Amino acid sequence: MKVVLMGTNGFVVPIFDAVKNAGHEIMAVFTRAPKPAGRKQMLTPSPVDTWAHENGLPVYTNINEYNFSPDIICVVSYGVILRDNVLSSAPCVNIHPSALPKYRGPSPIRTAIYNGDEKSAVCLMDVVSELDAGDVHMCREFEIGENDTNTDIEGKVSEIGAQMLVEYLRDPNGHPGVPQSGAVTYTRKFTGADEIIDWTRDARDIHNQVRAMGAGRTKINGIDVKILQTKIDTTGALQILRLQPAGKKPMDWKSFVNGLRGAEIKFDCE
Numbered sequence: 141m142k143v144v145l146m147g148t149n150g151f152v153v154p155i156f157d158a159v160k161n162a163g164h165e166i167m168a169v170f171t172r173a174p175k176p177a178g179r180k181q182m183l184t185p186s187p188v189d190t191w192a193h194e195n196g197l198p199v200y201t202n203i204n205e206y207n208f209s210p211d212i213i214c215v216v217s218y219g220v221i222l223r224d225n226v227l228s229s230a231p232c233v234n235i236h237p238s239a240l241p242k243y244r245g246p247s248p249i250r251t252a253i254y255n256g257d258e259k260s261a262v263c264l265m266d267v268v269s270e271l272d273a274g275d276v277h278m279c280r281e282f283e284i285g286e287n288d289t290n291t292d293i294e295g296k297v298s299e300i301g302a303q304m305l306v307e308y309l310r311d312p313n314g315h316p317g318v319p320q321s322g323a324v325t326y327t328r329k330f331t332g333a334d335e336i337i338d339w340t341r342d343a344r345d346i347h348n349q350v351r352a353m354g355a356g357r358t359k360i361n362g363i364d365v366k367i368l369q370t371k372i373d374t375t376g377a378l379q380i381l382r383l384q385p386a387g388k389k390p391m392d393w394k395s396f397v398n399g400l401r402g403a404e405i406k407f408d409c410e
Contacts, residue, residue: 141164141165141210141211141212141309142164142165142167142210142211142212143159143164143165143166143167143210143211143212143213143214143309144166144167144168144169144170144206144208144210144212144213144214144230145159145166145168145169145170145188145192145213145214146169146170146171146213146214146215146216146218146220146222147169147171147188147215147216147217147218148171148172148186148187148188148217148218148219149186149187149188149217149294150187150294151217151294151295151297151298152187152188152216152217152298153187153188153191153298154298154299154302155216155235155298155301155302155305156169156188156191156214156216157191157302158302158303158305158306159214159302159305159306159309160195160197162306162309162310164309166197167198167208167210168197168198168199168200168208169188169189169192169197169198169199169200170199170200170201170203170206170218170220171185171186171188171189171192171199171200171201171218172186172189172201172218172219172220173201173202174186174189174201189201203220203222203223203226206225206226206229208229208230209229209230210229210230211230211231212230212231212232212233212309212312213226213229213230213231213232213233213267214232214233214234214235214305214309215232215233215234215235215267216234216235216301217235219246222267224269227267227268227269231266231312232266232267233264233265233266233267233277233305233308234264234265234266234267234272234274235262235263235264235297235301235304235305236248236262236263236264236265236272237249237260237261237262237263237293237297237301238252238260238261238263239260239261239263239279239281240261240263240265240272240276240279240320241272241273241320241321241322241323241324241325242322242323242324242325243260243325243326243327244271244272244273244324244325244326244327245271245272245326245327245328246327246328246329247327247328247329247330248260248327249290249293249294249297250290250327250330250352250353251327251328251352252284252293253284253288253289253290253293253348253351253352254330254334254348254349254352254353255348256344256345256348257284258283258284258286259281259282259283259284260281260282260284260293261279261280261281261282262279262280262282262297262300262301262304263276263278263279264276264277264278264279264301264304264305264308264315265277265317265320266317271326273320274317274320275317275318275319275320276317276318276319276320277308277312277315277316277317277318278304278307278308278315280300280304282296282297282300286372287351287371288351289351289352289354290351290352290353290354291354330352330353332357334349334353335349335353335355335356335357335366336356336357336358337349337350337356337357337358337367339358339407343372343376343377343378344372344376344378346370346378347370347371347372347378350367350368350369350370351369351370354368355367355368355384356370358407358408359407359408360396360405360406360407360408361400361403361405361406362406362408363385363386364385364386365383365384365385365386365396366383366384367380367382367383368381368382368383368384368390369381369382369383379393380393381393383396
């Protein structure tokens with residue numbers, strides 16, 4: 141099949157790689173434009189951009205340059221609204237990491253972890269003008285472990301999504317779309333403010349916050365600290381496993397406490 145791929149984030153690469161390895165003709169790859177990254181804020185291409193160039197595929201970073209007539213368009217975590225000129229050019233499907241219609245919107249993985257969900261799903265659906273509202277062709281559930289992070293779940297979604305998309309492209313007519321049913325919920329974009337830890341919250345809520353956001357920000361004895369890894373022990377208490385004081389390398393909890401030289405530990409809400 142002649143395919144146009146649209147995606148941006150790192151977990152998309154294994155999915156697109158599976159499509160390429162299945163022998164489909166990739167006419168073009170659309171991704172987000174390079175963004176400033178790191179301390180020097182150097183313009184950095186997206187992981188999908190890098191992958192496409194490494195594979196000698198034509199890359200576009202402006203959706204206004206779209207002028208193709210493929211057999212199908214495959215969209216995964218692209219982050220750009222598709223207009224009628226794209227949607228009318230070919231059937232367009234999307235890999236969405238939630239059990240639709242639950243968690244429509246920009247951050248379904250992070251939201252599921254933040255809320256402490258124990259399972260989620262990957263759906264392959266039609267892209268329509270309404271946000272994440274298209275018919276679902278395939279849906280496969282997966283479990284979310286109590287210590288799984290956003291990165292862990294993205295890995296699961298990559299594996300499941302690649303299998304689903306390759307299977308669908310092999311026989312689209314064998315997987316007819318089914319309208320979504322059930323209660324519709326929406327996610328929001330998370331910000332740096334969502335990393336700030338409120339120590340009055342339940343221990344498991346804080347644990348979910350850290351693993352969803354990748355880090356939790358707080359002050360311990362007046363020191364700015366990023367909490368990088370936690371767990372809930374057998375008593376239900378929160379244990380800090382790894383953290384990073386401002387200006388220092390990541391360390392384990394014991395090393396941090398030793399550096400306090402016996403001072404009483406005080407957690408401060410920012």
